[in-house]
Amino acid sequence: MQFVQLLISGISQGCIYGLIALGFVLIYKATETVSFAQGELMMLGAFCGLALMTVLGFPFWAAVLASILAMGLFGVVLERAVIRPILGQPAFSIVMLTIGIGYVLRGLVTMIPNIGTETHTLPVPYKDLSFRLGALVLNAEQLVVIAATALLCVLLFALFRYSKLGIAMQASSQNQLAAYYMGIPVQRLNGLAWGLAAAVAAVAGLLLAPITFVHANMGLIGLKAFPAAVVGGFGSLPGAIVGGLVIGIVESLSGFYLPDGFKDTAAYIVVLIMLMVKPNGLFGEKLRKKV
Amino acid sequence: MRFIFKTSYEQDLRLAKHGGHVFWYSLLAVALVAAPWVAPEYWLAQLTFVLIYAIVGLGLMLLAGFTGLFSLGHAAFLGVGAYTQAVLTGMGWPFALSLACAAGLSAAVGVVVGLPALRVKGIYLGMATLSFGFIVEEVFARWESVTGGNSGKHLVPPQIAGYSFESTESFYFLCLVIAVVSTLAILNLLRSPTGRAFVAIRDSEISAQSMGIHLARYKTLSFSISAALAGIGGALYAHKLQFISPDQFNILQSIDLLLMIVIGGLGSVHGAFLGAIFLISMPQLISLSKDWLPTAIGQAPGLQAVVYGVVLIAFVLFEPMGLYGRWLKVRTWLQMFPFYRKGLFKRQKSFQKSDRLK
Numbered sequence: 001m002q003f004v005q006l007l008i009s010g011i012s013q014g015c016i017y018g019l020i021a022l023g024f025v026l027i028y029k030a031t032e033t034v035s036f037a038q039g040e041l042m043m044l045g046a047f048c049g050l051a052l053m054t055v056l057g058f059p060f061w062a063a064v065l066a067s068i069l070a071m072g073l074f075g076v077v078l079e080r081a082v083i084r085p086i087l088g089q090p091a092f093s094i095v096m097l098t099i100g101i102g103y104v105l106r107g108l109v110t111m112i113p114n115i116g117t118e119t120h121t122l123p124v125p126y127k128d129l130s131f132r133l134g135a136l137v138l139n140a141e142q143l144v145v146i147a148a149t150a151l152l153c154v155l156l157f158a159l160f161r162y163s164k165l166g167i168a169m170q171a172s173s174q175n176q177l178a179a180y181y182m183g184i185p186v187q188r189l190n191g192l193a194w195g196l197a198a199a200v201a202a203v204a205g206l207l208l209a210p211i212t213f214v215h216a217n218m219g220l221i222g223l224k225a226f227p228a229a230v231v232g233g234f235g236s237l238p239g240a241i242v243g244g245l246v247i248g249i250v251e252s253l254s255g256f257y258l259p260d261g262f263k264d265t266a267a268y269i270v271v272l273i274m275l276m277v278k279p280n281g282l283f284g285e286k287l288r289k290k291v
Numbered sequence: 292m293r294f295i296f297k298t299s300y301e302q303d304l305r306l307a308k309h310g311g312h313v314f315w316y317s318l319l320a321v322a323l324v325a326a327p328w329v330a331p332e333y334w335l336a337q338l339t340f341v342l343i344y345a346i347v348g349l350g351l352m353l354l355a356g357f358t359g360l361f362s363l364g365h366a367a368f369l370g371v372g373a374y375t376q377a378v379l380t381g382m383g384w385p386f387a388l389s390l391a392c393a394a395g396l397s398a399a400v401g402v403v404v405g406l407p408a409l410r411v412k413g414i415y416l417g418m419a420t421l422s423f424g425f426i427v428e429e430v431f432a433r434w435e436s437v438t439g440g441n442s443g444k445h446l447v448p449p450q451i452a453g454y455s456f457e458s459t460e461s462f463y464f465l466c467l468v469i470a471v472v473s474t475l476a477i478l479n480l481l482r483s484p485t486g487r488a489f490v491a492i493r494d495s496e497i498s499a500q501s502m503g504i505h506l507a508r509y510k511t512l513s514f515s516i517s518a519a520l521a522g523i524g525g526a527l528y529a530h531k532l533q534f535i536s537p538d539q540f541n542i543l544q545s546i547d548l549l550l551m552i553v554i555g556g557l558g559s560v561h562g563a564f565l566g567a568i569f570l571i572s573m574p575q576l577i578s579l580s581k582d583w584l585p586t587a588i589g590q591a592p593g594l595q596a597v598v599y600g601v602v603l604i605a606f607v608l609f610e611p612m613g614l615y616g617r618w619l620k621v622r623t624w625l626q627m628f629p630f631y632r633k634g635l636f637k638r639q640k641s642f643q644k645s646d647r648l649k
Contacts, residue, residue: 082604082608085608086607086608089611091413091414092355092361092557093607095361095414095417096550096603097603097604097607097608099546099549099550099600099603100600100601100603100604100607101600101604102600103599103600104600104601105600106593107593107594107596107597107598107600108593108597109593110593110596111592111593116592117592223425226418226421227418230418234415260433261432264425264429265426265429267422268423268426269422272422272423272426275407275410275411275415275419276410279410279411279415
């Protein structure tokens with residue numbers, strides 16, 4: 001029973017990692033850049049929801065929808081303003097650029113007087129609910145995380161499988177130049193990919209907020225999502241979720257069965273092993289080298 | 292504008308290319324040696340930190356700027372050096388010997404980290420080094436019998452042949468000597484076949500390999516040299532602060548180190564020093580500017596992060612060659628004065644160039 005309990009908490013934590021990793025992968029597939037600001041976008045989404053609910057008095061669902069939309073828009077603007085001028089430059093400078101964006105976002109939130117430096121709780125309707133299933137205790141927060149992640153995965157799958165937009169995005173992620181010649185507006189799609197990634201990050205933030213707290217440094221969890229993306233294979237959307245689940249479960253189990261200190265490093269140990277055994281990740285695509 | 296006509300290979304390999312170099316660098320050397328008598332003690336301490344960070348920066352520059360491998364866990368090497376130094380000098384070893392051990396152990400760890408670098412590239416390498424940094428930080432915190440855990444570890448001032456470098460001035464001179472030696476070592480390395488092999492790997496791995504460069508060997512070598520310099524820097528850093536704890540060697544420190552070399556100017560030895568000056572002077576500048584800003588902004592805790600982020604973004608967008616690149620442009624403008632063209636240093640547009648198949 002204990003094992004199942006740990007498994008469930010691992011899965012719900014893993015869903016959060018998976019959602020953030022999904023953002024990395026969306027951006028990586030579209031623009032070949034790795035965004036280190038994803039955790040901060042998540043933090044911003046949580047703060048956005050908090051502000052809408054407590055300051056403007058939105059009802060819960062309206063606040064969730066509004067903050068997801070707002071973050072999506074923010075992602076598009078960010079891409080247009082900062083990322084687009086530098087596309088095609090070495091990966092290193094883009095990584096530094098997104099680290100800079102992360103610094104600015106974290107700093108700006110901290111600068112809001114009396115709000116930025118404190119921890120807040122997000123008022124959600126399902127707070128403190130729990131179900132008993134035999135000896136199992138299921139928290140509503142964890143179940144909501146799992147359900148919302150599953151729903152989001154279905155939506156994204158439908159988007160990429162059935163909509164014209166999703167298929168165009170897939171095409172441009174496979175070969176930008178060819179897609180461009182076929183009349184696909186690659187640049188606009190890149191912006192949309194950033195918007196989508198920011199919206200997914202906002203979802204992750206809103207889901208994580210009831211479990212931990214809303215805080216300016218909550219974005220540092222994004223560093224745990226990198227292992228998730230690598231384990232799944234950078235550049236594979238289902239891989240990101242699977243990788244997140246693997247990292248979440250390993251972390252939860254090692255926190256219980258292994259001595260202190262392994263919980264925080266488990267994700268990184270897994271990623272090192274993964275890189276040694278299978279550098280392309282579980283679902284990574286193998287590409288041929290060209291000179 | 293100065294034209295140098297090279298007539299022999301020896302001339303091409305010389306460290307000082309012309310008389311101007313000799314003059315200005317001698318002037319700089321005189322200024323640095325005279326600094327303890329001129330500068331107040333506080334400035335001298337800051338200058339010591341600049342030298343220490345420059346030593347670490349030189350190593351990271353070799354790795355990121357010249358070999359093209361970037362490390363997101365470089366603070367871990369700094370930590371390995373610092374803790375080795377703390378433990379060995381605590382056991383009564385002489386300074387020079389323990390410094391050599393700190394460098395050696397960091398280099399050995401660097402080789403271990405360099406091994407995954409043979410298989411993975413780009414962002415995957417970033418992940419490997421990031422993971423390594425986290426694990427090492429956790430080891431520092433947990434291995435209490437050696438590192439003292441989270442309560443940290445104290446150090447004594449370095450001693451060479453009975454002379455203790457307790458005063459700010461004497462420790463400054465010690466750092467200055469080590470910094471000069473490591474700069475010369477890096478400069479000489481860069482004009483040797485090894486250094487050229489590093490640059491070749493950075494520019495194109497496949498071309499380098501087809502020219503007969505053993506990729507695995509040179510990548511590990513680059514990692515180990517870089518880690519050794521970080522270890523030396525870490526040891527000096529530990530002596531300067533006289534107290535170390537695991538949280539000084541975390542991911543934020545690693546990112547600071549990267550920020551330093553990017554802002555200094557990737558791929559230039561000057562960049563390591565300019566970046567170190569920037570990194571040390573930035574907090575001072577921010578706290579000075581606080582008096583001029585409205586209190587709501589000036590006293591806000593996030594100001595420093597915002598300034599760092601904005602500076603970093605601005606450099607990547609507008610000045611990818613960093614402070615050293617800016618200086619080159621100013622110098623060229625002065626030399627060419629009425630004939631400077633606007634697009635002289637313009638970046639090539641490389642939109643839609645794929646990195647994925649590299």
